[in-house]
Amino acid sequence: MTQTAVTQRSERAVRKAAPGEAPAPHRSGRRRIALPYLLLFPALVLELLVHLLPMLMGIGMSFKELTQFFIRDWSAAPWAGLDNYGVSIDFDAPVGQALLKSFLTTCLFTLASVALCWLLGTAAAVFLQENFRGRGILRTLFLVPYALPVYAAVITWSFMFQRDNGLINHVLHDQLGIGDSPLFWLIGDNSFWALLVVSVWKGWPFAFLTVMAGLQNIPRDMYEAAALDGAGVWKQVRHITLPSLRQVNQVLVLVLFLWTFNDFNTPFVLFGKAAPEAADLISLHIYQSSFQTWNFGTGSAMSVLLLLFLLLVTGVYLLLTTRGRKSSDA
Amino acid sequence: MRTIRAAVTGAVTLSLAFAATACGGGTTDGSGGSDSQPKTLTYWATNQGPSLEADKKVLLPELAKFEKRTGIKVKLEVIPWSDLLNRILTATTSGQGPDVLNIGNTWSASLQSTGALLPWDAKNFGAIGGKDRFVDSALGSTGAPGKDPAAVPLYSMAYALYYNKKMFADAGIAKPPTTWAEVDAAGRRLSKDGKWGIGVEGSNLSNNIHQVFVLGKQHGADFFTPDGKPDFTSDGAVAAVKQYVDLMAASKIVAPGNAEYAQNQSLADFAKNRTGMVLWQTPSQTFAAQGMKPEEWGVVPAPVPSGAPGQGAQTNSMVAGINISVFKNTRNLDGALRFVKFMTGDEEQILLNKTYGSVPPVKTAQADAAFGTASLAVIRDTLAQSASALPQVPEESQFETVVGTAVKELFADAAAGRPVTAESVRAKLDKAQQQMPKK
Numbered sequence: 008m009t010q011t012a013v014t015q016r017s018e019r020a021v022r023k024a025a026p027g028e029a030p031a032p033h034r035s036g037r038r039r040i041a042l043p044y045l046l047l048f049p050a051l052v053l054e055l056l057v058h059l060l061p062m063l064m065g066i067g068m069s070f071k072e073l074t075q076f077f078i079r080d081w082s083a084a085p086w087a088g089l090d091n092y093g094v095s096i097d098f099d100a101p102v103g104q105a106l107l108k109s110f111l112t113t114c115l116f117t118l119a120s121v122a123l124c125w126l127l128g129t130a131a132a133v134f135l136q137e138n139f140r141g142r143g144i145l146r147t148l149f150l151v152p153y154a155l156p157v158y159a160a161v162i163t164w165s166f167m168f169q170r171d172n173g174l175i176n177h178v179l180h181d182q183l184g185i186g187d188s189p190l191f192w193l194i195g196d197n198s199f200w201a202l203l204v205v206s207v208w209k210g211w212p213f214a215f216l217t218v219m220a221g222l223q224n225i226p227r228d229m230y231e232a233a234a235l236d237g238a239g240v241w242k243q244v245r246h247i248t249l250p251s252l253r254q255v256n257q258v259l260v261l262v263l264f265l266w267t268f269n270d271f272n273t274p275f276v277l278f279g280k281a282a283p284e285a286a287d288l289i290s291l292h293i294y295q296s297s298f299q300t301w302n303f304g305t306g307s308a309m310s311v312l313l314l315l316f317l318l319l320v321t322g323v324y325l326l327l328t329t330r331g332r333k334s335s336d337a
Numbered sequence: 338m339r340t341i342r343a344a345v346t347g348a349v350t351l352s353l354a355f356a357a358t359a360c361g362g363g364t365t366d367g368s369g370g371s372d373s374q375p376k377t378l379t380y381w382a383t384n385q386g387p388s389l390e391a392d393k394k395v396l397l398p399e400l401a402k403f404e405k406r407t408g409i410k411v412k413l414e415v416i417p418w419s420d421l422l423n424r425i426l427t428a429t430t431s432g433q434g435p436d437v438l439n440i441g442n443t444w445s446a447s448l449q450s451t452g453a454l455l456p457w458d459a460k461n462f463g464a465i466g467g468k469d470r471f472v473d474s475a476l477g478s479t480g481a482p483g484k485d486p487a488a489v490p491l492y493s494m495a496y497a498l499y500y501n502k503k504m505f506a507d508a509g510i511a512k513p514p515t516t517w518a519e520v521d522a523a524g525r526r527l528s529k530d531g532k533w534g535i536g537v538e539g540s541n542l543s544n545n546i547h548q549v550f551v552l553g554k555q556h557g558a559d560f561f562t563p564d565g566k567p568d569f570t571s572d573g574a575v576a577a578v579k580q581y582v583d584l585m586a587a588s589k590i591v592a593p594g595n596a597e598y599a600q601n602q603s604l605a606d607f608a609k610n611r612t613g614m615v616l617w618q619t620p621s622q623t624f625a626a627q628g629m630k631p632e633e634w635g636v637v638p639a640p641v642p643s644g645a646p647g648q649g650a651q652t653n654s655m656v657a658g659i660n661i662s663v664f665k666n667t668r669n670l671d672g673a674l675r676f677v678k679f680m681t682g683d684e685e686q687i688l689l690n691k692t693y694g695s696v697p698p699v700k701t702a703q704a705d706a707a708f709g710t711a712s713l714a715v716i717r718d719t720l721a722q723s724a725s726a727l728p729q730v731p732e733e734s735q736f737e738t739v740v741g742t743a744v745k746e747l748f749a750d751a752a753a754g755r756p757v758t759a760e761s762v763r764a765k766l767d768k769a770q771q772q773m774p775k776k
Contacts, residue, residue, distance in 0.1 A: 074774045075426075075447065075450055075451045075731065075734075076450055076451070076452075076731070078426065078429055078430055078451050079429055079430070079432070079451060079452055079453060081430075100771060101767070101768040101771035101772065102771055102772060105768070105772075169597065170593075170594045170597055171592075171594040189594075191593075191596070191597060191749070191752060191753065193540075193597045194539075194540065194596055194597045194745075194748075194749040194752065195749045195752070195753050196753075279419075279540065279599060280419075280542070280738070281540075281542060281738070281741070281742040281745060283746070283749060284746065295738070296772075298423060298426065299735070299738040300735045300738055300739060300772050300773065300774065301426075301447075301734065301735055301774060302772075302774050
């Protein structure tokens with residue numbers, strides 16, 4: 008629509024809304040109230056189809072004894088009640104023990120990965136705030152991991168982590184002489200560190216990008232005033248940058264947490280269908296319970312438990328951060 | 338405005354959290370096949386050659402031949418092994434599968450239990466020339482006993498011991514081993530100066546199962562009771578798994594790095610004179626792709642305790658191979674049956690099995706001179722005399738996953754220098770058994 012057309016329509020609206028002709032502004036007001044809901048409607052429909060419906064079906068499956076015998080028509084599977092949940096949280100039996108171990112591994116992994124992603128991303132964004140020669144190239148390079156297809160990137164890492172022919176051991180063992188013999192990265196205990204390296208490599212550019220966007224909103228004169236008052240770089244970061252980035256960081260940490268906790272692609276491509284025990288993240292663990300051992304009912308129950316945990320964490324996090332914001336606003 | 342912002346924030350947050358439970362489901366139309374689309378078929382082929390492209394090059398001319406004869410166009414998709422079971426499972430759930438598909442023959446009973454595959458009753462077998470055309474051992478891996486098979490044998494394979502002639506000559510080993518004691522002795526002589534006795538694929542779950550199943554037979558264990566219940570912790574099963582892992586842990590004739598092998602790297606090591614022996618099924622194409630000439634390797638039957646392969650404790654291979662199945666809700670049942678008849682006909686059987694280095698499961702095709710070479714004779718004799726089918730139970734696929742994973746973890750222990758004892762083996766197998774679906 009051209010500017011002229013908009014102007015003409017506005018003029019007509021003004022003419023219709025002449026004194027004594029009250030209904031017109033009321034109609035326009037109703038439209039204005041309805042507009043956001045209309046705009047949200049397509050997203051809500053998609054949300055229903057893509058997330059809510061499968062989630063409800065998943066919850067339904069978790070109460071069924073669903074194995075391959077009923078996969079063609081899961082609604083015909085026998086009712087299992089809370090049996091699948093019982094098996095999942097029976098920490099004295101192997102299934103529950105394995106789930107608990109996988110959950111704790113995932114918690115540790117997520118904390119480490121999110122912390123490192125945030126630290127690296129923030130440090131790089133602050134570093135690149137100053138204008139210097141080569142800044143553009145560095146910005147582009149830093150975003151490369153984020154731009155690469157996950158599968159291609161992680162499979163390359165899996166080649167590099169191979170014990171006998173991989174680049175990592177070539178550098179660490181052959182060139183730097185670390186260790187008596189080359190280390191295993193894709194099996195055994197070191198697999199946790201291999202997974203963490205790949206996860207951080209893949210995740211920190213998002214933190215970098217988000218923090219960099221947040222930094223654009225901090226007025227430069229605040230830094231100039233602080234510098235005039237004798238504040239050094241660290242004081243500026245501590246007293247201006249971090250407080251100003253608080254809301255950005257709240258969203259960033261939440262998103263990184265949810266992505267990392269649910270990350271399936273990285274361990275699946277790095278280790279295959281059966282991850283080593285040390286790197287058995289819960290998403291892959293649930294996948295194996297569902298799609299490798301065909302215990303779809305138990306797998307669904309595990310998914311629901313995971314969902315409840317994530318909702319709880321998200322809720323508490325939002326509550327705490329919102330309360331903190333309100334009190335600081337006041 | 339505040340309400341709307343809260344709603345949007347809530348929706349986005351929920352969508353992120355709900356991503357954790359992306360469980361799907363499906364229904365079936367319950368159809369038993371029709372001929373509503375008589376001019377087309379879709380076919381999922383397994384990866385048999387060195388690459389997916391190589392398979393397409395082999396199969397496309399044959400499919401063109403079929404189209405010329407019948408007027409039915411076959412759309413081909415070659416599916417990597419790593420994806421195949423999940424793809425079949427997805428197709429089963431959604432009811433949107435191919436018309437005809439290849440399956441690993443060890444999955445026959447598992448996939449049969451989903452009810453998605455066409456049962457091969459007398460009428461259907463009659464449409465492809467009858468059940469009697471196929472070798473008995475191959476038919477043993479087409480579904481649960483007492484039920485109509487869920488598949489038809491297409492390519493047959495068996496395990497044999499391949500040895501590197503140059504490495505054997507350099508180590509002064511006069512003849513290839515036929516018993517496990519001889520494998521151990523030869524392996525110790527070969528394992529020096531960065532070279533190793535025998536290669537394994539410690540992170541390949543299916544391969545692990547194939548090997549421990551055969552060793553289980555030699556120790557009198559089956560991994561399942563006669564009524565089909567998991568029995569992973571019997572003394573024989575523990576001894577079998579321990580014997581296999583001990584090749585690395587105790588005998589130290591396997592390179593520790595093999596614990597993370599899952600992509601046929603052991604075949605590359607063999608072809609590059611780094612490993613003296615491999616237990617494999619029909620690897621000639623892969624050896625050739627790695628630059629190894631046929632005269633550089635030899636083949637003998639896989640080892641058994643006494644040196645004379647046979648039944649029971651002298652079993653030296655599982656019945657390996659590929660089957661061809663028809664999806665029950667195909668929209669071209671007649672065309673699908675004609676296609677299976679074409680693929681299992683003598684002409685195609687000889688051509689395809691010759692190309693892939695496997696043995697035809699069709700008796701008349703197997704008699705062709707092309708399959709009388711020394712290396713294929715070993716496979717043929719093994720299949721006929723000393724190979725056993727993996728347990729044809731619905732839970733076979735899960736067995737591959739959980740016990741294959743247990744063996745993988747034990748290899749990881751062995752590679753790290755941690756002790757592998759009967760107790761640690763039993764504990765892993767017990768954990769695996771607990772993960773099996775409850776009946």
